[in-house]
Amino acid sequence: MLPWKRVVRPLAALLLAAAALAVPTATGAHAAGAPSSGWNDYSCKPSADHPRPVVLVHGTFGNSVDNWLGLAPYLTHRDYCVFSLDYGQLDGVPFFHGLGPIEESAQQLDAFVDKVLAATGATKADIVGHSQGGMMPRHYLKFLGGADEVNALVGIAPSNHGTTLAGLTDLLPYFPGVGDLLTEATPALAQQVAGSDFLTRLNAGGDTVPGVRYTVIATRYDQVVTPYRSQYLSGPNVRNVLLQDLCPVDLSEHVAIGLIDRIAFHEVANALDPARARPTTCASAFS
Known part of the structure; x- marks a missing residue:
């Protein structure tokens, strides 16, 4: 059995059990490398x-199409130019990305933003990311000069300060070698554990960098990035949003908030265009 499978089966089952049921199978267009309908134009x-x-920056185990089948059309319908990338690929692992070293993924994002800016003629881009995709761009902003190219970062259930996996990571010291295997086979998973060297460096000296607006959209029912308040950022130009403060009956968890939650989508649109922001309520699910 390949090393990554030995890690994914015991740990991803805990990390993304819901994703296995909720994430659509990779589409034929993605498998063939064709452009996504309605975006990446x-x-x-x-x-x-x-x-x-x-x-748009997908999360761990995500890809540039399946992660955005809901939000990308939502934004293109509202006349945004929308682009998405694949990053963090591992050899021999098709469709499921965001697994490689996060520093290298941030370099891929840097190159992709440069490509988008060159094609569109814009001087800056806005970034919207789900899970790891809401945290990884902060490395690009802080260490790769991304603050000069990005106006706003919107994180949907981002792993900004890592995750305890509801306390499951506390078990790692009792299983010698598991942490090393995790780091070797799927570096991005190990780097998202609360207290990792990567996250310690990322968050040292403050969560934000000057010149960028930050929005975090979280759900109290998140079972992956736990506790959910660890997703929040501190610093200037930060807005932390809890879905249930906007709509108490919203039951979305970690996967649904990024895939299908139109209340979250409404907040994304507000974050991208704050001058035209409209109040987000339960009724926003139908707008």
Whole structure:
């Protein structure tokens, strides 16, 4: 059995049990490498109302299509130029990405944003990411000069300060060698454990960098990035949003908030265009 499978089976079952049921099977268009319908259109030119392209960054085990089958059409319908990338690929692991070293994934994001800016003629982009995809761009912003190229970062259930996996990571010291195998086979998983060297460096000196607006959208029912308040950021130009403060009956967990939750999508749109923001309520699910 391949090493990554030995890790994914015992740990991913705990990490993303819901994802196995909720994430759609990779589409034929993605498998064939064809462009996504409605987004990744490099002829798109941002409008005066929405002058910045939006770059969507998938989460761990995600990809550039399946993660965004809900949000990408939602934004393109509202006349945004929308782009998405694959990152963190491992050899021999198709469709499921976001597994490689996060520092290298941030370099992939840097190159992709440069490509999008060159194609659209925009001077800055906005980034929207789910789970790891809401945290990884912060490395790009802080260490790779991304603050000069990005206006706003919107994190949907981001792993900003890592996760305890509801306390399951506390068991790792009792199983010698598991942590080393995790780091070797799927580095991004190990780097998202609360207290990892990567996260310690990322968050040292403050969560934010000047010149970027930050929004975090969380759900109290998150079972992956736990506790959910660990997703929040501190610092200037930060807005932390809890879905249940906007709509108490919203039951979305970690996967649904990024895939299908239109209340979360409404908050994304507000974060991208705060001058035209409209109050988000339970009724926003139908707007």
